[in-house]
Amino acid sequence: MSSGTDQDTPPSASTAEGGDLSSNPITIPLPIPLPIPLTWPPDGRLDLDWIRNLMSVFDWSSKNVPPSDFPSVLPVQIFDALVLAASKILHKEPNCLRIDPDADESSAAEVVVVGDVHGQLHDLLFLLEDAGFPSENRFFVFNGDYVDRGAWGLETFLILLAWKVVMPHRVYLLRGNHESKYCTSVYGFEKEVLMKYGDKGKHAYRKCLGCFEGLPLASIIAGRVYTAHGGLFRSIFMTPLKRSKGKKNRRISFDSEPKRLTLGSLEELSKARRSILDPPWEGTNLIPGDVLWSDPSMNPGLSPNKERGIGLLWGPDCTEDFLKKFNLKLIIRSHEGPDAREKRPGFGGMDEGYTIDHVVESGKLITLFSAPDYPQFQATEERYKNKGAYIVLKPPNFDCPIFQSFEAIAPRPQVHAYYDYEDCIDSDEELDLTSMVTTSEEAS
Numbered sequence: 295m296s297s298g299t300d301q302d303t304p305p306s307a308s309t310a311e312g313g314d315l316s317s318n319p320i321t322i323p324l325p326i327p328l329p330i331p332l333t334w335p336p337d338g339r340l341d342l343d344w345i346r347n348l349m350s351v352f353d354w355s356s357k358n359v360p361p362s363d364f365p366s367v368l369p370v371q372i373f374d375a376l377v378l379a380a381s382k383i384l385h386k387e388p389n390c391l392r393i394d395p396d397a398d399e400s401s402a403a404e405v406v407v408v409g410d411v412h413g414q415l416h417d418l419l420f421l422l423e424d425a426g427f428p429s430e431n432r433f434f435v436f437n438g439d440y441v442d443r444g445a446w447g448l449e450t451f452l453i454l455l456a457w458k459v460v461m462p463h464r465v466y467l468l469r470g471n472h473e474s475k476y477c478t479s480v481y482g483f484e485k486e487v488l489m490k491y492g493d494k495g496k497h498a499y500r501k502c503l504g505c506f507e508g509l510p511l512a513s514i515i516a517g518r519v520y521t522a523h524g525g526l527f528r529s530i531f532m533t534p535l536k537r538s539k540g541k542k543n544r545r546i547s548f549d550s551e552p553k554r555l556t557l558g559s560l561e562e563l564s565k566a567r568r569s570i571l572d573p574p575w576e577g578t579n580l581i582p583g584d585v586l587w588s589d590p591s592m593n594p595g596l597s598p599n600k601e602r603g604i605g606l607l608w609g610p611d612c613t614e615d616f617l618k619k620f621n622l623k624l625i626i627r628s629h630e631g632p633d634a635r636e637k638r639p640g641f642g643g644m645d646e647g648y649t650i651d652h653v654v655e656s657g658k659l660i661t662l663f664s665a666p667d668y669p670q671f672q673a674t675e676e677r678y679k680n681k682g683a684y685i686v687l688k689p690p691n692f693d694c695p696i697f698q699s700f701e702a703i704a705p706r707p708q709v710h711a712y713y714d715y716e717d718c719i720d721s722d723e724e725l726d727l728t729s730m731v732t733t734s735e736e737a738s
């Protein structure tokens with residue numbers, strides 16, 4: 295940290311050490327002098343104290359340090375070490391995680407499920423404090439969309455990676471559609487990283503993309519709850535490809551797709567190739583794009599998601615089929631905030647951070663959104679003022695969702711956006727698929 299700036303001094307008090315885990319990360323006093331730049335532990339082992347310090351420092355630096363001074367907070371070597379440690383773990387995980395907490399009714403085990411976060415660092419810190427930090431008895435499943443739109447996607451993502459490294463069997467990070475090259479190049483995360491790491495920015499961004507490719511796609515909790523960012527997916531056996539011959543002139547024409555779309559199985563999900571910068575919307579590897587981009591519909595059946603240009607729409611009958619076939623009770627997906635829901639007649643708004651979309655014989659489909667007062671940057675004066683929510687699942691069955699809604703932390707630090715939110719389309723809809731084609735030189 296360059297001295298001599300007129301930044302706020304952190305709250306004074308003893309030290310950050312020794313407090314109990316339930317203490318508020320936002321008010322954990324920072325030692326003086328400030329523990330920055332952050333360092334890697336000499337023995338290479340991250341622990342809870344390291345994460346608590348990381349969260350406190352990021353909370354403080356987000357309010358006091360210009361983005362271009364970020365390396366004085368987290369030097370690129372420490373960034374590299376953290377991303378590498380997390381990447382190694384993530385890439386080894388299966389596409390669909392099996393999470394099996396102690397189902398004994400007397401056990402204190404619980405699973406916290408979290409929806410879209412979108413770089414809203416302070417709201418994530420609040421959520422972690424409110425739900426209680428990950429622990430032996432408290433699992434976390436994050437449903438993706440950690441970055442973009444909000445101004446602290448990098449801090450948000452790194453905090454989650456740190457939790458993953460320290461508690462790999464308690465904290466699970468799934469991939470969202472924004473954990474991709476295409477989305478991060480349009481909605482701010484790429485520019486954010488370039489701004490925060492300067493001449494090392496491209497390097498840092500590439501490392502993040504490599505990590506995104508490792509993120510698993512879905513989870514099954516206690517054998518009863520399926521979670522994924524977008525939701526359900528097609529069977530690839532039933533969709534032989536009709537593709538125009540000229541590869542250079544790819545046109546997106548759903549009409550040329552086979553008439554019969556059918557739901558995919560968990561076995562097919564397990565075999566999908568997820569390690570791709572942008573899930574393809576055509577070809578044979580369509581399951582990752584479906585899982586990350588699909589939306590529920592009130593109309594029965596499976597159909598191409600024409601609004602988004604990738605993924606599917608699935609009806610209540612598909613929710614029922616999927617739950618029944620795999621003996622599940624609940625689907626928890628995310629992916630739709632208040633802006634998306636504004637354009638979806640028939641569906642509930644995101645005012646409370648969640649909606650119950652389908653109620654069928656075998657169970658329910660829920661949309662969960664954890665970014666309150668979203669989006670951070672908005673061209674209009676009028677805001678959605680939505681709450682965020684997380685879900686707690688408890689033994690013995692982990693299939694009765696307890697909803698916890700929460701307000702945004704206010705005031706949010708005033709910072710500049712990393713994307714042109716006035717001109718940018720204000721949801722993921724109508725995305726320009728042609729710009730998603732990754733050229734070979736870019737795909738490093």
Ligand SMILES: [Mn+2]
Pocket residue numbers: 410439470471472523628629630722
């Ligand atoms: Mn999304």
